[in-house]
Amino acid sequence: xxxxxxxxxxxxxxxxxxxxxxxxxxxxxxxxxxxxxxxxxxxxxxxxxxxxxxxxxxxxxxxxxxxxxxxxxxxxxxxxxxxxxxxxxxxxxxxxxxxxxxxxxxxxxxxxxxxxxxxxxxxxxxxxxxxxxxxxxxxxxxxxxxxxxxxxxxxxxxxxxxxxxxxxxxxxxxxxxxxxxxxxxxxxxxxxxxxxxxxxxxxxxxxxxxxxxxxxxxxxxxxxxxxxxxxxxxxxxxxxxxxxxxxxxxxxxxxxxxxxxxxxxxxxxxxxxxxxxxxxxxxxxxxxxxxxxxxxxxxxxxxxxxxxxxxxxxxxxxxxxxxxxxxxxxxxxxxxxxxxxxxxxxxxxxxxxxxxxxxxxxxxxxxxxxxxxxxxxxxxxxxxxxxxxxxxxxxxxxxxxxxx
Numbered sequence: 001x002x003x004x005x006x007x008x009x010x011x012x013x014x015x016x017x018x019x020x021x022x023x024x025x026x027x028x029x030x031x032x033x034x035x036x037x038x039x040x041x042x043x044x045x046x047x048x049x050x051x052x053x054x055x056x057x058x059x060x061x062x063x064x065x066x067x068x069x070x071x072x073x074x075x076x077x078x079x080x081x082x083x084x085x086x087x088x089x090x091x092x093x094x095x096x097x098x099x100x101x102x103x104x105x106x107x108x109x110x111x112x113x114x115x116x117x118x119x120x121x122x123x124x125x126x127x128x129x130x131x132x133x134x135x136x137x138x139x140x141x142x143x144x145x146x147x148x149x150x151x152x153x154x155x156x157x158x159x160x161x162x163x164x165x166x167x168x169x170x171x172x173x174x175x176x177x178x179x180x181x182x183x184x185x186x187x188x189x190x191x192x193x194x195x196x197x198x199x200x201x202x203x204x205x206x207x208x209x210x211x212x213x214x215x216x217x218x219x220x221x222x223x224x225x226x227x228x229x230x231x232x233x234x235x236x237x238x239x240x241x242x243x244x245x246x247x248x249x250x251x252x253x254x255x256x257x258x259x260x261x262x263x264x265x266x267x268x269x270x271x272x273x274x275x276x277x278x279x280x281x282x283x284x285x286x287x288x289x290x291x292x293x294x295x296x297x298x299x300x301x302x303x304x305x306x307x308x309x310x311x312x313x314x315x316x317x318x319x320x321x322x323x324x325x326x327x328x329x330x331x332x333x334x335x336x337x338x339x340x341x342x343x344x345x346x347x348x349x350x351x352x353x354x355x356x357x358x359x360x361x362x363x364x365x366x367x368x369x370x371x372x373x374x375x376x377x378x379x380x381x382x383x384x385x386x387x388x389x390x391x392x393x394x395x396x397x398x399x400x401x402x403x404x
Contacts, residue, residue, distance in 0.1 A: 007035045007266065008087045010128070012067070012120050013095030014040035015051065017214055018137055018200075020207040022092050022258035027056050029259055030267060035090075039082060041065055052208030052394070067095060067116035074119040078127060088128040090265050092135050093120055096213070106149075110176040117180045121187050133265040134195040136184060137257070138177035142199055142276075145362045147171060158248065159283075159365040162199070162276045181276075194273040198261050201280060201364065202354055204383040205254030206390050210341065215351040216387045217396065218343050219295070222318050224397040225325060227299040228332045232403070237307035238292045240355030241314030245288045245305055248361045250280035253383030256376055263374045271372045278364040279374075285363050286380035288355075294381035298388050300403040314356045319348040336398045 009026045013019035023040045038059050042051075045063040053059060065077045078085060097112045117136070124131055141147065144154040144167040153171045157164075166172055177197075184195050204216055226236050238245050260279045264272035289305070296303030309316050322329075322343065333340045378386070392399045 005033045005036065007089045008037040009035050009090045009092065010039045010088045011092045011094065012041050015042040015046060015207065015209055016094060016096065017203050017205045017207050017254055018257060019094040020051065021205060021254035022094060022261060024053055025255065025258045025262060027054055027058065029262055034266060037087065050209065067119050068097065068112060071119050071122055075123045075127060078123055085127045086129040089130050089132045091124050091128065091131060092261060093117060094137050106174040110174050113176045114179045118183050121184055125187055125191065131193045133269050134184065134193060135261050135265050136180060136195065136197045137261065138180065138197055138199050140199060140201045140362060140364065141175055142177050144172060145360060146358065147174060148357055156360050156362055158361050158363045160278065160362060161365045162278060162368050194269050196264055196272040196274065197276040198257065199276060199278050200252035200257045201249055202358065203254055203257065204251055204387055206387045208394060213350060215354050216384060217391055218347055218351050220388050220391050220397050221341060221343065222322055223296065223299045223301065225329050225332060227301055227403060229325060229328050232300045234301050235304055236296050236301045237304050237316060238288055239316030239318045240288065240306060241359055242306050242310045243359035244355050247359055248285040248287050248363050250283060250363045251286050251380065251383050252280045253378055256281050256378060259376060260369060260374050268372045277369045278366055279369060280364050280366060281378035281383050282380060283366045284380055291381045291384065295384050298385055298400060315352055336402065337395065338397065339395050341396055
């Protein structure tokens with residue numbers, strides 16, 4: 001495998017669960033010298049120390065570029081903050097605006113995100129003269145799995161394949177991935193740069209900064225406190241619905257996702273050009289009925305199926321339990337020297353939605369990405385355990401050895 005060493009990466013959304021992981025992996029994958037510069041963009045000001053990213057002289061962190069403004073402003077902000085934009089060769093678009101994600105105004109979410117993508121694509125096209133590749137990360141809602149208001153209108157037929165037709169209007173109108181892809185197809189006409197789209201499922205991972213767009217840290221905090229309160233071997237029921245407990249899908253962990261994205265854009269840019277790729281840890285189906293006991297076992301607990309709440313709306317109210325046991329949580333933090341975390345209401349909504357609403361079989365085919373040579377895999381449940389280890393290493397939950 002021959003990879004140029006004169007690459008410069010630009011990452012939009014570097015403080016998010018995917019952007020953080022791709023920034024980290026760009027410094028070492030596919031080799032430690034593939035990229036001479038990695039330019040990470042965050043909306044809010046952060047230091048490298050605050051991000052938890054490696055201390056590396058190739059890493060540059062810039063903030064204050066508002067993709068929700070107009071194109072001219074975005075271009076001026078980029079020119080004013082990022083030196084030598086003409087050197088950028090690879091752009092990774094992993095930004096997402098969730099300002100309205102917990103309202104019913106889904107079309108506003110769509111319009112905001114499409115506008116942000118448009119600004120990023122056209123700004124890079126005009127300012128980054130050396131751009132070779134633009135990567136867009138979307139997700140399994142390409143297949144309509146999270147169009148909750150029209151679930152009765154959309155048929156999901158797994159394994160999901162990249163050539164599945166789009167969800168037709170009006171059912172698919174809120175899926176902003178479609179116009180994101182369309183605007184890139186239009187922008188690239190007559191240009192020398194290449195592009196592709198990568199589709200993970202709900203992402204397993206962690207980012208050191210507190211974010212509402214993760215369900216793994218809240219579950220880790222809940223399970224660690226549950227173990228602290230109830231002791232070893234305690235039974236902990238799955239906090240979602242019975243349907244969610246048994247539906248089939250394929251996990252997507254942040255490191256597998258982002259390494260696949262780098263692989264496609266750097267190692268196989270011609271094969272990837274203009275294509276969409278599913279990405280998951282493994283093609284093996286991983287329902288919660290398999291994973292929940294594995295996750296619980298990390299904390300020396302016994303994971304079982306849903307409790308009595310399965311008949312009453314399907315939510316185990318672990319957010320209520322968490323809030324009611326804050327005295328014990330403070331005590332646990334003091335005993336193990338943990339950094340105390342606050343779980344916002346929006347985060348609990350994200351967790352609840354994932355464990356009660358995404359209740360359809362939706363496993364993905366990985367045939368296409370395997371055919372271009374990306375074969376890295378994690379076993380079912382391994383992505384969660386690795387993330388728990390990462391969270392523990394930051395002193396957010398006790399280390400696994402504490403439960404031995």
